Amino acid sequence: MTATQGPSAGDGDTGTPDTSSTADTSAPGRDTVAEVVRQWRAVHPGLDTGPMEVIGRINRCAALFQQAEDAPLRRAGLTRPEFDLLGALRRTGHELTPSELARETFSSGAAVTKRLKQLTERGLVERRGDTRDRRVAHVRLTDAGRELVDGILPSQLAYENAVLSGLGPGELGDLAGLLGGLLAQLEGRLTAVRV
Amino acid sequence: MTATQGPSAGDGDTGTPDTSSTADTSAPGRDTVAEVVRQWRAVHPGLDTGPMEVIGRINRCAALFQQAEDAPLRRAGLTRPEFDLLGALRRTGHELTPSELARETFSSGAAVTKRLKQLTERGLVERRGDTRDRRVAHVRLTDAGRELVDGILPSQLAYENAVLSGLGPGELGDLAGLLGGLLAQLEGRLTAVRV
């Protein structure tokens, strides 16, 4: 979340008139980001804090989600990256090579190698070598692996549902739409942009 | 981003009638999350993927932001957690104890200890012991530390601005508002909820 946004990111007051924005629904509890933004502005009065209020909140939300979702997974003896890997195999429905798994889970090849080693030892995935190209491996879920994923998934979704229960269906749809637009742009851009 | 959401999180179609949703159109740039949601639904037709589309996108956006923002920081020789720590000192404007820094940056005490060690060696922060209670330390920015933060901050904000430039000011405000509401609830809830 970058010191820029610290723990919190201001509500409403984004430069746009609050008129349209769901702005400060916030009757009861302002979020942590608001305070951080306030502090930055007190120190650097000229600052344009608009981006900070979006990015800071996204980062903070992500951190809270991760923390929350780790718990149900831990009960199943899995870490999030492990579940990501198993989930990729489950949702694609077919075998994947380590490289494909790396792409699919946004992690490095080395990390995938290590996770596969552990998951194989636990009997959740199996591997077989490619017959044509002996460099590549094909990884698939075992029955136990598939059952584990299918067992976790519903409770995971139920948990996510509970976490978002504060939002009405309209807000949820709005958020999904806005985030989808943002994400499409980020994904299209960040690969091409000189970082 | 949990295997649940994998790399991408579907657009629209959040449980709300598709009428409004950007659904699958897929014209130019669908985001990665959409494909993952589609895959999950193909495998588990009954699934309520609404929450996934929000949480998956938030997680993915956060990952992309972090990756993008790391670059400018690296140029200054700092990691994000280090910058978070310095930023906390800068924006509060006064000394903080290690525990306060841990709270402020959402990290563990042990992590703060290690970072302080490095930042002290680099001459960016200083520490002094409390005179009344000799357990506690007080940490403050050195001149070099303050200058470093102030030097990085504008470029960091400019960078964030560029990254979000695809959004109109209205959308940006809407997003900030919705996220603020969500975050306020998460922060109010997740501490009290039985995880």
Add this chain to the structure above:
DNA sequence: AACAGGTGTTTTACTCGTAAAAAACTTCTC
């Protein structure tokens, strides 16, 4: 005053991710 219990900070042991190099192959080119 002594001690039980609490708090602030650091240390220890360990896990996990990463970048870079190494291995093991394949494919292209001459």
Add this chain to the structure above:
DNA sequence: GAGAAGTTTTTTACGAGTAAAACACCTGTT
């Protein structure tokens, strides 16, 4: 075909975070 160049996966070395224990110190009670 032999060797250069590229690919897929694994290994190695290391940096960074965490949980739990250890330290160091304070405070309230008796």
